[in-house]
Amino acid sequence: MRISELSRRTGVPVPTVKFYLREGLLPAGRATAATQAQYDEGHEQRLRLVRALVEVAGLSLAAVRRVVAAVDDPPRTTHELLGAAHEALPPAVADDVDVTAATGVVAELGWRIDPRSAPLRQLAAAIAALEAVGMPAGVEVLARYGRALEPVATAEVAAVPTSSREDAVAFVVVGTALYEPVVLALRRLAQQDASARRFGVDCP
Amino acid sequence: MRISELSRRTGVPVPTVKFYLREGLLPAGRATAATQAQYDEGHEQRLRLVRALVEVAGLSLAAVRRVVAAVDDPPRTTHELLGAAHEALPPAVADDVDVTAATGVVAELGWRIDPRSAPLRQLAAAIAALEAVGMPAGVEVLARYGRALEPVATAEVAAVPTSSREDAVAFVVVGTALYEPVVLALRRLAQQDASARRFGVDCP
Numbered sequence: 001m002r003i004s005e006l007s008r009r010t011g012v013p014v015p016t017v018k019f020y021l022r023e024g025l026l027p028a029g030r031a032t033a034a035t036q037a038q039y040d041e042g043h044e045q046r047l048r049l050v051r052a053l054v055e056v057a058g059l060s061l062a063a064v065r066r067v068v069a070a071v072d073d074p075p076r077t078t079h080e081l082l083g084a085a086h087e088a089l090p091p092a093v094a095d096d097v098d099v100t101a102a103t104g105v106v107a108e109l110g111w112r113i114d115p116r117s118a119p120l121r122q123l124a125a126a127i128a129a130l131e132a133v134g135m136p137a138g139v140e141v142l143a144r145y146g147r148a149l150e151p152v153a154t155a156e157v158a159a160v161p162t163s164s165r166e167d168a169v170a171f172v173v174v175g176t177a178l179y180e181p182v183v184l185a186l187r188r189l190a191q192q193d194a195s196a197r198r199f200g201v202d203c204p
Numbered sequence: 205m206r207i208s209e210l211s212r213r214t215g216v217p218v219p220t221v222k223f224y225l226r227e228g229l230l231p232a233g234r235a236t237a238a239t240q241a242q243y244d245e246g247h248e249q250r251l252r253l254v255r256a257l258v259e260v261a262g263l264s265l266a267a268v269r270r271v272v273a274a275v276d277d278p279p280r281t282t283h284e285l286l287g288a289a290h291e292a293l294p295p296a297v298a299d300d301v302d303v304t305a306a307t308g309v310v311a312e313l314g315w316r317i318d319p320r321s322a323p324l325r326q327l328a329a330a331i332a333a334l335e336a337v338g339m340p341a342g343v344e345v346l347a348r349y350g351r352a353l354e355p356v357a358t359a360e361v362a363a364v365p366t367s368s369r370e371d372a373v374a375f376v377v378v379g380t381a382l383y384e385p386v387v388l389a390l391r392r393l394a395q396q397d398a399s400a401r402r403f404g405v406d407c408p
Contacts, residue, residue: 056337079403086392091385105390111397112405119392126385133260135382136363145356145383146390152352153394157402159340176392178339179349181295181330183391184384186309186350188290188323190357191380193315198361199283201316 003029006039010047017047025050025064049166053088057177063088067173071165081165082157085172086118093121101127101137108143109150152183207233210243214251221251229254229268253370257292261381267292271377275369285369286361289376290322297325305331305341312347313354356387 007014020026026046029037046068053059053067070076070084099115102124106113113120123142130137156175161167211218224230230250233241250272257263257271274280274288303319306328310317317324327346334341360379365371 052337056333077403077405079399079405082399082403083396086396089392102389106393106397109397111393112400113393113396117393117396119389119396122385123389123393126382126389129260129385130382133256133378133382135379142386142390144359145387146394148352148356149387149391149394150398152349153391154398154401155348157395157398160399160402172395174337175339176395178330178334178337180388180391181326181333182346182349183353183387185306185323185327185330186346187353187357187384187387188293188380189310189315189317189321189327190350190353191361191376192287192290192317192321192323193310193313194354194358194361195283195286195364196316197358198364199281199286201281201283 001039001044003037003039006043006047009044010051012047012051020047020050023061023065025061025068045164045166049170052170052174057089057173059088059173063090067169071169078162078168081169082160082172083114083117085169086176089118089173089176091122091125093118093125095121097121097124097128099124101139104139105142105146108139109146111146205243205248207241207243210247210251213248214255216251216255224251224254227265227269229265229272249368249370253374256374256378261293261377263292263377267294271373275373282366282372285373286364286376287318287321289373290380293322293377293380295326295329297322297329299325301325301328301332303328305343308343309346309350312343313350315350 001009003014003017006012007017012020017026021028026043029039029043031037049071050064050068053064054061059067067085067088070081070088073084076084099120102120103113103115105123105127106120127137127142156179159175160171205213207218207221210216211221216224221230225232230247233243233247235241253275254268254272257268258265263271271289271292274285274292277288280288303324306324307317307319309327309331310324331341331346360383363379364375
């Protein structure tokens with residue numbers, strides 16, 4: 001198909017498609033003339049992935065490039081592919097953060113975690129922030145959050161499609177990013193309900 | 205006490221204390237001379253609250269002003285005070301967002317929620333974002349997240365101190381803000397563990 005048809009099928013404007021081609025996020029089409037190229041369904045699928053990562057998950061171009069490289073890197077297992085998708089998501093945490101306390105929490109939970117993974121460093125940074133202001137950050141307190149999240153994470157991973165590598169990666173990155181505001185809003189609403197039960201609500 | 209002593213006790217530099225005084229976040233001391241004033245333990249407690257809100261929870265000065273106003277507003281119940289603390293936290297969502305779907309989720313959960321509360325609008329905005337890209341956003345899917353978060357929210361609210369209004373508000377705002385990165389990192393780690401169980405991990 002021509003670039004105009006690729007744009008029509010995906011809803012991505014032609015200038016944006018050309019930008020993704022220049023940035024290397026979308027592989028070049030098969031040249032049919034000096035100023036024309038043909039694109040196939042592989043391009044269409046890749047373009048849908050890039051758009052979801054940029055527009056929906058809000059990733060930077062550098063992060064999209066890492067995700068696309070992971071999809072193109074053939075020897076990875078599905079588990080490694082999902083790990084690479086996670087790595088691309090913010091917040092970035094320095095490699096040299098001390099993960100001792102965070103490792104203790106996942107050990108208490110009995111989880112299989114890559115010791116170099118980004119979410120482990122994110123947990124380590126969050127624990128350090130709690131400790132800096134004297135908020136409870138012990139293994140038992142934090143493991144309680146982890147145990148509460150186990151059933152939702154299991155259901156989320158069970159829903160990951162295996163139809164294609166692009167589909168799996170898009171689902172993980174977009175799903176991880178878009179359900180975060182749901183989780184945070186529901187935590188506050190659950191606190192509001194718990195506060196009504198503990199302190200009572202005055203009727204007007 | 206003099207401003208220097210107030211600064212020493214709280215660890216807030218004198219120029220910052222003067223800034224908070226100018227901004228009205230800290231009430232003026234009792235003037236003892238043209239350029240001197242005396243401060244008491246009420247000032248010390250308020251200063252600790254303002255510092256926690258600004259430096260730890262990362263609130264804007266406008267948000268701190270709203271929190272401080274809620275603490276000073278006498279007829280509120282503890283539940284209303286905690287609600288006002290929640291209102292001050294980002295993300296801000298427009299008042300006119302359609303909360304129908306979000307209200308359906310909290311009804312399914314049986315929670316007592318103020319229909320004008322900020323977290324309900326935050327949930328509504330999160331649901332709209334999911335629907336815009338065709339991700340599952342039905343009542344059953346979202347209620348599953350809510351049920352998972354109930355026990356942690358109950359434990360969090362049980363830990364709210366009742367020693368003073370400042371203590372309660374600081375705990376709610378700082379705790380809500382600082383445990384959010386913990387919740388998000390642990391969700392990703394739980395996904396990583398669930399992915400290892402579903403897809404298997406290659407040993408090197």
